[in-house]
Amino acid sequence: MLYINCSQNYIKPYIHGYQLVTTGMFKLYLACGFTSTAHKVFDKSPERHATVTHDQGYEALASFVRGNGLGKKPTNYELCTALNCCAKTRNSQLGSQIHAKILHMGFHHNLYINSSLVNVYTKCGSTGDAKKVFDGMEFHDEVSWTSMICGLSQNGQGGEALCLFKEMLATRVRPNCVTYVSVISGCTEQESVFKCGELLHAHVIILGHESNSFLISSLIDYYSKCGKMDIAVMLFGSCKPGDDVVILNTMISAYTHNQQGGDAFKLFRKLRDENIIVSEHTLTSILDACGALTVxxxxxxxxxxxxxxxxxxNTFVVGALIEMYSKCGNIDEASHVFDQAVYKNNILWTSLITAYAQSGRGLDALKIFDNLVMQKRFYPDHVCFTVVLTACKNSGLLDKGIGYFKKMTSDYNLAPEIDQYACLIDLYARKGDLKSAKKVMDEMPFYANAVMWSSLLSSCKEYGNVELGREAAYKLFELEPSSPVPYLILADIYAGAGLWNEVHNIRKLMNENGVRKSLAGWSCVG
DNA sequence: TTAGGGTTAG
Structure with missing residues (x-):
């Protein structure tokens, strides 16, 4: 039994924040059959940039919903189209309901429908559900394989995407350009799969796909993220300027992220001089370069x-402008850009709070946050809490920080993640409450990472805690075996306590472990 | 009727 014409179902998950309310309104109008009003709401929505193909989605989806409301039996073609629209509009709820209908109607053996289901689930972030559909399919073609591989890549599961790609190679179905684009784009996320990109590049050359523009941009992105800019530049050199704006944008980002902002600018100027049409992505990327170069x-x-x-x-462009002005030290202009922005979503609010926090105005950042929360105009997420906790940390506001940390769970039902725990630990440690910092590390549901141990170690030096300092340093010897820093800090701690024998032992241990003291100007004694 | 590249907050 389906309830897809019941408007309540659409509103419920979308009560958090302006952006989602707008999305909910769009879906409500759509569900009620007011497609032109839905269009108007969506046209004003800051989510509009999420996909360029939304427009093709409304009418088909609305028509499907209306038909279902009238008890009309959909064909497998219509179900496929409706699923496609769900994927484009990231409508997981309707997607699941259509899935139920597919099972009810016995269409679950259909290859196209199953591929679409895989696509819906992965686009909505449910790779587990997608994999269940995929594994339940009787046979796969290149599209269904690619849908699943691409879904894993797009959800930060590049390693899993690569494993599935290997499974595909063992079948009779051959990967095509789209498959390679999907799997290569997944190789940029995790270091463990970094080296596989080059092997995939070799496949691409052997198969003669090296002139495919999608593949060129994904390879440029891959090599630039691995720090192999020479290969990225070589690939870019094989294209004609103006052929493909995505390739240009990828190259501008590649330069910026590899500290070559000047080259990013040169390329941008060249585009302007040659009257090559740039996109909003280009603007975002070049603003990023301006911020990095503080020009x-x-x-x-x-x-x-x-x-x-x-x-x-465009919220991406506005966000980039705020960040650019903030990095260039002009927080007032960053604030002005924000005030002028027509659409203000959670990310943009967080950008503004970050801009204040990073400009040494932590208290102003917290004031903005408190006002927003009080007015219920904003429902903060994990990232926002990291910003807020960082502002507390930088301003030395321990009690306030603890208060915000507790609010995450009590007011917003957000379970703190490792980043927020790291902030809390640092807050305690900087204030000298090393016992509480260690207690958080022991009791949190994560393994303490190097950032946390480093934070604790620095504070042990500051407050002369030999015992805890030793524990933190030895943990870091394991976690970062080639770094001389924990050895040097521990030596400082020992020296501060007059434990000269221990200082000599640390020097000996460094030699034994083959760690080289390479930090110029480090204040190590002896 | 099924799949693809590049951009935002720490």
Whole structure:
């Protein structure tokens, strides 16, 4: 039994935040059959940028929902189209309901329908459900294999995508360009699969796909994220400028992320001089370069172009402008850009709070956060809490920080993640409450990482705690075996306590473990 | 009727 014409179902999950309320309104209008109003709501939605193909989705989905409301039996083609729309609009709820209908109607053997289901589930972040559908399929074609591989890649499971790709190679179905694009894009997330990209590149060359623009951009992205800029530049050199704006944008980002902001700028200027049409992605990437280079004059010129292109409605571009002004030290202009923004979503609010926090105005950052929360205009997520806790940390506000940490669970039902625990530990440690910091580390549901032990070790040096300092340093010897830093800090701690024999032992241990003291200016004694 | 690349907050 399906209830997809029941509007309540659409509203319930979308009560958090302006952006989601807008999405909920869109879905409500759509569900009630008011497609033109749904169009209007969606046209004003900040989520509009989420996919370029949304527009093709409304009418088909609305028609399907209306038909279902009238008790009309859908064909397998219509179910497929409806699932496709669910994937594009990230509507997991309707997708699951359609899945139930598919099972009820006995269409679950259909290859196309199953591929679409895999796509819906992965686009909505449910790779487990997608895998269940995939594993239950009687046979796979290149599209269904690729859907699953791509879904894993897009959900940060590059290692799993690669394993599935290997399974595919063992079958009679051959991977195509799309499969390679999908699997290569998954190789940029985890270091464990970094080296596989080169092997996949070799496959691409052997198969003669090296001129495919999707493959070129994914390979440029891959090599730049592995730090192999020479190969990225070589691949870029094989294309004609203006052939594909995505390749250009990938190259601009590649330069920026590899501390080559000047080259990013040169490329951008070349595009402008040659009247090559740039996209909003280009603006975002070049603003990123301006921030990295702290070149506010160029940043302002790009801002003028943003206005000229009418791109100030795009939340990605607005976010990049805020970050650029903030990095260039002009927090007032960052704030002004935010005030002028037509659509303000959670991410943009977080960008503003971050801008204040990183400009040494932690108290202002917290004030903005408190006001927003009080007015119920904003429902913070984990990232926002990390920003807020960092602001507390940098301003030395231990009690406030503890209060925000507790609010995560009590007010927002958010289980703290490792990043927020790291902030809390650092808060306690910086204030000298090393006992509480250690207690959090012992009791939290995560293994303490190197960041946490380093934070504890630094504070042990600051507050002269030899016992805990020793424990932290020895943990770091295991976690970061080639780093001289924990050895040197522990030596400082020993020296501060007058334990000269221990200082000599640490020096000996460094030699034994083959760790080289390579930090210029480090204040190690002896 | 099924699949693809590049961009935001710490």
């Amino acid at each position: 506010i004059q160029q940043g302002k010129q790009v801002h003028a172009l943003v206005t000229k292109m009418g791109s100030d409605h």
